[in-house]
Amino acid sequence: MNRMQLKWPEQTASGNPSLEGPTAVELSGVSVTFGRGEQAVPALAQTTLRIADGDFLALVGPSGCGKSTILRLVGGLVRPSTGVVVVGGREVAAKALRIGMAFQNPTLLPWLTIEQNVLLPLKIVEPYRSEFRKKRRTEFRDKAHALLDQVGLSGFASRFPWQLSGGMLQRANLCRALIHEPRLLLLDEPFGALDQFTREELWSTLQTLWLAHRPTVLLVTHDLREAGFLANRICVMSARPGRIIDDSSVPFQRPRTIQMTFEPDFVALNQRLREFIVSARSENT
């Protein structure tokens, strides 16, 4: 392989290329407190965050800092205690943007084949839902097969989840999160349970999928290399109650390679992020 060149793109007017363009997600003055009265637990301190359409943002931070809470806010699964969450120009409950979601646990349904699992969102999301019973069924199947091809699961459409390895299940999980062409993809530690090599393979797969479909992605992860490899922008959060203490763009050229994660620039970024998290952790103790 030729050596990867690490080119820094030209700085734009705002100084941050990923802040350009229309907004996909906006959190303004959002905080979350679980429980009431004496037992109230602040999960997220006042946070303001804007994610540009088509951007890839990674949230990193010490565990329990509220990363997942932000993700769940954006997915409309948690209501903010204060502030407003706007997704696709409207309040999150309006479901103005099609959302795809994937967690660490692949949660494929054991009684369905991989293909049927991948097709599940189409049975729920309009406009596909009303078309599902009609003749477009074969069209949908082709679509599922195309996605499965992209993640390297070509021959496995008619297998059942219990016949697949963990890495393959997670690939299928990604396909399920993408089948309905979401404009917003929410990923919560999707590769957390996989071994190092499978994880790196899936980073590349996810990058390919992102480059092909260009959804806005919000990725929650513990893994700084993962964040650096995948994201355009990385937000570091403090310990609970979380707030964003650093927001930096990741300028490396795409498509990125695993090799790049060992280059000095990448390592330097990694170390900088690491120091933020270490200090955030010690602040708490």
Place this chain on the structure above:
Amino acid sequence: MRQNLTQKFWSGGLIVLFFVLWELFCLATGMSDLVLPRPSQVFATMFNRFPVLWPHILQTLSTTMIGFVLGVALGVLLGAIIGVSKVAYDTAYPLLIGFSSIPKVAVVPIFVLWFGSGSVPAVLTALSICFFPIVVNIATGLATTEPELEDVLKALGASKFDILWNVGLPRTMPFFFASLKVAVSYAFVGAVLSETVASNRGIGNVMMTASSNFNVPLVFAGLFILAILGVALYLIFSLIEQRITGWATRKNDLVVT
């Protein structure tokens, strides 16, 4: 596979051995057939009286099945309600447990009082005895849906009904079919119980009449028929269970890596 066959062989062998020992015991002790008839006598009675017994078998089977079907319908409905809603679960559970712990023999007279003797109390007893395991299993199955999956679907905009239909109910199927096996046996017991107390038809009634006439072989023939029918019903529902929810019991030995 081979192990399975061996096991079946021994199960069959044990049943045969049981009857042989029984037969030998009666012959050796010269036991009167008014106390304990020999199995060969019982089988002979069963065979000879079969034309007379057949309508009673049908009666017992039909009340069992009607009670069972109604019980399943009621059980699924109640189970779905208390499985989906935490509030309903906490509220209704004590009442359900209270109801299920009443010995059903105690409610038969009430059913007879309301509906007269015959098929109706038998159906109702079967129903009331068999719906509880279904309620419990459906509720458990629904309550154990993975929270992550629910989040994935909610983020897609799925309604509670969508989640119930696509995830909750299919996930409940193994629990449901496991409970059907139990419930059908219970329904059978309930129907016979009611026939024994208050009916002029059905195997339960045949046994009551036979015992008051000291026709002990016929009493035992009734018992044997009940055992055979009970096992048959259980087997039928086990087979259905295996067919439909095989995914839940599959081993992991076919994992592709």
